[in-house]
Amino acid sequence: MRTQVGIVGAGPAGLLLSHLLHRLGIESIVLESQTRRHVEERVRAGVLEQGTVDLLDASGVGERLAREGLVHHGIELRFEGASHRIALTDLTGRSITVYGQQEVVKDLIRARLDAGGEIAFEVSDVTLSGVDSASPAIRYRHAGEARVLDCDFIAGCDGFHGVCRPSIAPGVLTEYSRSYPFAWLGILASAAPTSPELIYAHHERGFALYSMRSPKVTRLYLQCAPDEDLARWSDERIWSELHARLETSDGWRLAEGPILQRGVTPMRSFVAEPMRVGRLFLAGDAAHIVPPTGAKGLNLAVNDVRILADALASWYAGRKGAIDDYSPRCLKRVWRAEHFSWWMTSMLHRFDHGDPFHQKLQLAQLDYVTRSKAAAASLAENYVGLPFDYGEAP
Ligand code: APR
Numbered sequence: 001m002r003t004q005v006g007i008v009g010a011g012p013a014g015l016l017l018s019h020l021l022h023r024l025g026i027e028s029i030v031l032e033s034q035t036r037r038h039v040e041e042r043v044r045a046g047v048l049e050q051g052t053v054d055l056l057d058a059s060g061v062g063e064r065l066a067r068e069g070l071v072h073h074g075i076e077l078r079f080e081g082a083s084h085r086i087a088l089t090d091l092t093g094r095s096i097t098v099y100g101q102q103e104v105v106k107d108l109i110r111a112r113l114d115a116g117g118e119i120a121f122e123v124s125d126v127t128l129s130g131v132d133s134a135s136p137a138i139r140y141r142h143a144g145e146a147r148v149l150d151c152d153f154i155a156g157c158d159g160f161h162g163v164c165r166p167s168i169a170p171g172v173l174t175e176y177s178r179s180y181p182f183a184w185l186g187i188l189a190s191a192a193p194t195s196p197e198l199i200y201a202h203h204e205r206g207f208a209l210y211s212m213r214s215p216k217v218t219r220l221y222l223q224c225a226p227d228e229d230l231a232r233w234s235d236e237r238i239w240s241e242l243h244a245r246l247e248t249s250d251g252w253r254l255a256e257g258p259i260l261q262r263g264v265t266p267m268r269s270f271v272a273e274p275m276r277v278g279r280l281f282l283a284g285d286a287a288h289i290v291p292p293t294g295a296k297g298l299n300l301a302v303n304d305v306r307i308l309a310d311a312l313a314s315w316y317a318g319r320k321g322a323i324d325d326y327s328p329r330c331l332k333r334v335w336r337a338e339h340f341s342w343w344m345t346s347m348l349h350r351f352d353h354g355d356p357f358h359q360k361l362q363l364a365q366l367d368y369v370t371r372s373k374a375a376a377a378s379l380a381e382n383y384v385g386l387p388f389d390y391g392e393a394p
């Protein structure tokens, strides 16, 4: 078998890349280790930057998003028992849209299949070869058979635990990482949201986040231990901790409801540089991870593949140097988002068993970003997403 771009991974990065390439007249095949059902039902983050929404819309996959996505113009920061709004749209002219990542994945799978695109689910034993030559190949097993996919380029869109990044020879990549002494326990609850906007809460018992998926479904997170045992969290304990961390003295109450899904999300910062080695490109979580506090993971993946599709189209049009710019163009935004995500995480979580000095610094910073218009605008412009040309040569 042969295609122009072999894509490993059918998460948002791999699927959107395949979709954008198709629109540019470039063929691709997507190889995914999980079932279609698994990738469509995996509950992940849900905040889309305006640029992400605009790109999905402009590329023809924004119809359901426009109907079902919840457009938000602000977020709340809650600390010392009081709530403070960051007026995202007033400060930046831009908004965010709450729409589950798995809904984006469903829309992209449908668009690819409707256009005759090929996605092979449940592949195994994926290995790469020839990435330093002009004819790389992907070997894998599918439906009981060993196969080889010859291609011009390989896109490693297989997430943090995928095979593409580890297949690069030792010493070629420089990896930067930071782990955090906590994780998030997340639940999806069948309960109508009682706050119209997301709430990021700093609390002495630990961070909590109030989010939503629809007018009937609330998404909630609690800071927990990195090795937290879910079995130790009864529904009652989860709700009592959420009430304690999120509710304020002004009488606002969160509504409880049946818990539809629960899980623990690890927290990590990670970047591998460069994002291209020979004919292999890394995109999305395969190349970088941010802690979810800044809601940047999916948006960074979208930006990578936007740049990659553009670079590949230029290459096929004869501008061979375009692929050299892929990694530096992506990394400018990646590092900005790494800083923002680390900063939000540092400002909002309980560290070092509640070290009082650290807590005082956090409260001083929270007070500043909610009092100073300049500081609020800085948070807001990062949260809604910097423009796509951020970091590009003038
Ligand atoms: N072979 C084939 N597919 C693989 C392999 C493999 N060896 N290893 C992993 N995959 C698949 C995974 O099953 C997954 O479907 O690659 C896909 C990677 O998708 P994601 O983890 O969703 O990563 P990405 O597409 O980069 O999306 C960016 O945004 O909200 C954040 O971290 C969140 O996943 C999210 C990310």
Ligand code: PHB
Residues within 6 Å of the ligand: 044, 045, 046, 047, 198, 209, 211, 212, 219, 292, 293, 294, 295
């Ligand atoms: C979510 O709704 O899942 C969500 C929202 C904001 C974040 C992270 C996750 O920062």
